[in-house]
Amino acid sequence: MDNDEKCRKMIDDIQGVIAKASDRRYVSYEHHGRRVSVRSDLKGRHREHCLCHVCFDFKPGKEDNCPYAQILFAFLCLPGGPTVSPVWECEAFRADADKLKEMKKCTE
Numbered sequence: 001m002d003n004d005e006k007c008r009k010m011i012d013d014i015q016g017v018i019a020k021a022s023d024r025r026y027v028s029y030e031h032h033g034r035r036v037s038v039r040s041d042l043k044g045r046h047r048e049h050c051l052c053h054v055c056f057d058f059k060p061g062k063e064d065n066c067p068y069a070q071i072l073f074a075f076l077c078l079p080g081g082p083t084v085s086p087v088w089e090c091e092a093f094r095a096d097a098d099k100l101k102e103m104k105k106c107t108e
């Protein structure tokens with residue numbers, strides 16, 4: 001085997017490993033009319049991770065919704081880019097006891 005053949009084989013092997021790893025770790029699916037990719041272990045788990053869903057100020061669709069959540073939502077609505085993003089850390093977070101109870105019920 002000459003050097004060119006060795007290089008081609010090495011590239012094929014590397015591409016094979018990447019393709020195999022990608023297939024397992026990421027999935028592509030239709031979400032709210034947009035074709036998106038997501039890590040397979042996190043698909044559908046946004047609410048579990050996002051502080052907003054247990055925050056007193058998160059009121060989607062209402063006039064007094066949190067301005068930060070509103071801006072994040074507007075960003076995620078821009079065509080062609082990210083569509084879902086959890087808030088993991090927030091200076092303005094205020095835990096809502098009722099939402100926490102509901103979330104606990106859903107995850108039990």
Ligand code: SF4
Nearest residue numbers: 052055058066090092
């Ligand atoms: S204050 Fe922070 S955690 Fe609460 S809704 Fe706004 S962005 Fe989300």
